[in-house]
Amino acid sequence: MSKRDKLPIRQQEPNPRRAFLGTSVALGAGVLGNAVLSACSRGEGTAGVAEVGSGAATHPGGHAAKTHVAPGALDEYYGFWSGGQSGEIRVIGIPSMRELKRIPVFNRDSATGWGGTDFSKQLLKDRVSGDTHHVHLSYKDGTYDGRYVFVNDKAAARLARVDIESMEVDRITEIPNSQGTHGIFPQRHKTGYVFCNAEFRTPQPNDGRDLEAAEKYGALHTAIDGESMEVKWQVLIEGNLDLAATDYEGKYSFATCYNSEGGTTLEGMMAAERDCLYVFNIAAIEKAVAAGNTIKIGDSDVPVVDARGKDSQYVLRVPVAKSPHGVNVDPTGRYAVCSGKLSPTCTVVDIQKLADAFAGKIKPRDTVVAEPEVGLGPLHTAFDGRGNAFTSIFIDSVVTMWNIDKAIRAYSAKEGDKAVDPILQKLDVHYQVGHLNASMSETKEADGKWLIALCKFSKDRFLNVGPLHSENDQLTDVSTGKRELVHDGPTYPEPHDAVIVKKELIHPQKIQPRKAARFQMYQAWAKEDGVDLTRDNKVIRKPGLVRVYMTSMAPAFGTSEFKVKSGDTVQVVVTNQDNVEDLSHGFCLSLHDVNFLVNAQDTQSYTFKAGKPGVYWYYCPWFCHALHLEMRGRMIVEA
Numbered sequence: 329m330s331k332r333d334k335l336p337i338r339q340q341e342p343n344p345r346r347a348f349l350g351t352s353v354a355l356g357a358g359v360l361g362n363a364v365l366s367a368c369s370r371g372e373g374t375a376g377v378a379e380v381g382s383g384a385a386t387h388p389g390g391h392a393a394k395t396h397v398a399p400g401a402l403d404e405y406y407g408f409w410s411g412g413q414s415g416e417i418r419v420i421g422i423p424s425m426r427e428l429k430r431i432p433v434f435n436r437d438s439a440t441g442w443g444g445t446d447f448s449k450q451l452l453k454d455r456v457s458g459d460t461h462h463v464h465l466s467y468k469d470g471t472y473d474g475r476y477v478f479v480n481d482k483a484a485a486r487l488a489r490v491d492i493e494s495m496e497v498d499r500i501t502e503i504p505n506s507q508g509t510h511g512i513f514p515q516r517h518k519t520g521y522v523f524c525n526a527e528f529r530t531p532q533p534n535d536g537r538d539l540e541a542a543e544k545y546g547a548l549h550t551a552i553d554g555e556s557m558e559v560k561w562q563v564l565i566e567g568n569l570d571l572a573a574t575d576y577e578g579k580y581s582f583a584t585c586y587n588s589e590g591g592t593t594l595e596g597m598m599a600a601e602r603d604c605l606y607v608f609n610i611a612a613i614e615k616a617v618a619a620g621n622t623i624k625i626g627d628s629d630v631p632v633v634d635a636r637g638k639d640s641q642y643v644l645r646v647p648v649a650k651s652p653h654g655v656n657v658d659p660t661g662r663y664a665v666c667s668g669k670l671s672p673t674c675t676v677v678d679i680q681k682l683a684d685a686f687a688g689k690i691k692p693r694d695t696v697v698a699e700p701e702v703g704l705g706p707l708h709t710a711f712d713g714r715g716n717a718f719t720s721i722f723i724d725s726v727v728t729m730w731n732i733d734k735a736i737r738a739y740s741a742k743e744g745d746k747a748v749d750p751i752l753q754k755l756d757v758h759y760q761v762g763h764l765n766a767s768m769s770e771t772k773e774a775d776g777k778w779l780i781a782l783c784k785f786s787k788d789r790f791l792n793v794g795p796l797h798s799e800n801d802q803l804t805d806v807s808t809g810k811r812e813l814v815h816d817g818p819t820y821p822e823p824h825d826a827v828i829v830k831k832e833l834i835h836p837q838k839i840q841p842r843k844a845a846r847f848q849m850y851q852a853w854a855k856e857d858g859v860d861l862t863r864d865n866k867v868i869r870k871p872g873l874v875r876v877y878m879t880s881m882a883p884a885f886g887t888s889e890f891k892v893k894s895g896d897t898v899q900v901v902v903t904n905q906d907n908v909e910d911l912s913h914g915f916c917l918s919l920h921d922v923n924f925l926v927n928a929q930d931t932q933s934y935t936f937k938a939g940k941p942g943v944y945w946y947y948c949p950w951f952c953h954a955l956h957l958e959m960r961g962r963m964i965v966e967a
């Protein structure tokens with residue numbers, strides 16, 4: 329650590345961020361070598377920076393009014409955040425940035441019992457960690473239909489679906505032949521396919537063959553039916569697949585590829601000057617699947633279209649800026665913007681020209697209509713619905729606002745003609761921004777009010793909480809055309825992506841509607857045992873299982889004691905009879921690692937082994953009544 333780093337932050341002026349860039353991030357750049365550093369000098373020298381905004385430090389307290397949502401008042405937007413390594417989804421109110429809820433997805437959650445309840449264990453298959461990256465809602469006619477949230481698990485190649493009515497996960501699908509499932513995107517004309525990209529190339533099948541033959545590795549672009557959550561087909565590709573996008577008409581899906589070289593080392597993955605945007609022609613792929621022109625890989629029965637090697641009717645490779653990361657389609661549906669990552673540019677592909685490229689009338693690269701220089705390390709792009717784009721710039725720690733039409737005009741102008749400058753503004757963010765998104769940006773109803781920048785480092789922005797710092801989700805007001813930073817939002821690591829959705833489109837229930845698939849499971853048990861879930865308190869002893877049906881109504885369980893034998897497998901099925909908004913109960917059993925939530929009108933179940941002989945109190949852990957502490961009973965374990 330240099331002496332400079334030990335100075336109090338105020339003495340590091342003029343710009344502590346630059347000092348930071350000089351240390352940690354330079355390490356990253358050093359690894360990346362000349363690619364990044366040469367891009368740096370190019371980018372900074374030519375981009376026409378209209379204005380560099382500054383951090384909130386220069387506007388002490390000046391923006392409180394914009395994000396202030398008065399006590400008792402409601403936010404304008406729902407934000408759906410992936411929780412990254414926490415494995416969850418978070419629901420945030422915008423613009424207040426108040427965290428409203430966490431939806432456990434791939435993680436073990438003590439509060440709700442997710443990962444321990446019978447239904448969640450069936451979905452998770454006893455795995456309780458995950459890495460959620462991308463949250464996207466189901467669509468109809470180019471905007472959100474308010475039914476589902478989809479989210480990926482990069483760690484175990486899964487796609488989960490949240491039912492918005494109950495705001496809980498109802499399905500999890502495992503994706504065959506894949507590792508590092510990263511980018512996902514649903515179709516936008518209807519709840520059709522959700523496309524999932526495998527970021528890591530592996531032997532296909534990955535069964536011990538071709539371990540060292542990296543040239544034979546491949547990755548899969550997977551189509552999952554958003555209604556049934558079944559894997560319908562896959563496309564096998566030679567390169568890796570990173571972020572995903574779809575058009576607005578259901579014709580194409582997209583994947584960026586940062587490793588068209590097929591390298592297995594960092595240097596190998598960065599060798600080529602250009603990588604590609606894979607464009608998948610859905611009608612042609614579906615035709616091949618219907619005709620049986622497919623292969624099977626390993627144990628999976630999913631039909632796979634083998635599109636490795638060269639352009640075909642199935643897949644087109646559009647050369648784009650080196651090592652692209654994000655691909656985002658603008659609200660008009662016309663342009664796919666690929667952010668360069670190792671090039672200071674974004675590549676704009678005209679989706680209307682793709683049909684001619686597939687037909688061989690033009691070259692794939694002829695679909696590129698602009699390549700503005702936006703800064704060093706562009707990652708993702710959002711839109712304001714007024715023809716402007718916002719690109720997150722990781723290494724420069726800025727969000728660059730640029731105009732799409734101007735970028736197209738500048739690209740078609742003669743070399744060296746700088747009369748048209750598409751760059752409108754660069755705004756500092758704190759620090760090292762990854763994803764960003766604007767309100768309704770991924771729909772045809774993009775409204776350009778709020779922009780969120782999910783910053784990977786918070787460094788000096790919050791009170792020191794030890795070596796693990798919080799992330800910093802910064803909210804920017806973009807409604808006036810002059811962007812202003814209005815909120816610093818510390819978040820537990822590590823939100824990866826977010827969408828901001830008009831509240832009018834989201835209608836969760838206040839009482840459990842009992843429509844989810846898991847209720848059929850409880851009903852089937854109750855029928856088998858001759859029990860009415862909503863009324864009965866009964867202990868049913870079966871071979872190998874003691875099933876305890878129990879109701880709850882503030883401030884009492886319907887069962888004040890039950891008896892089991894030590895070592896019995898016990899399944900407690902609790903139904904909350906209260907039909908009152910916000911009246912949740914739970915069931916927590918002393919010394920047995922059993923703790924779960926039962927919302928109003930809900931049923932939940934949990935299976936465990938009864939411990940050593942003795943008395944074990946169970947209690948309601950949710951404050952539900954003045955006599956909440958008395959809401960308990962005894963499990964009596966006999967020898």
Ligand code: CUA
Binds near residue numbers: 882912913959
């Ligand atoms: Cu029910 Cu506390």
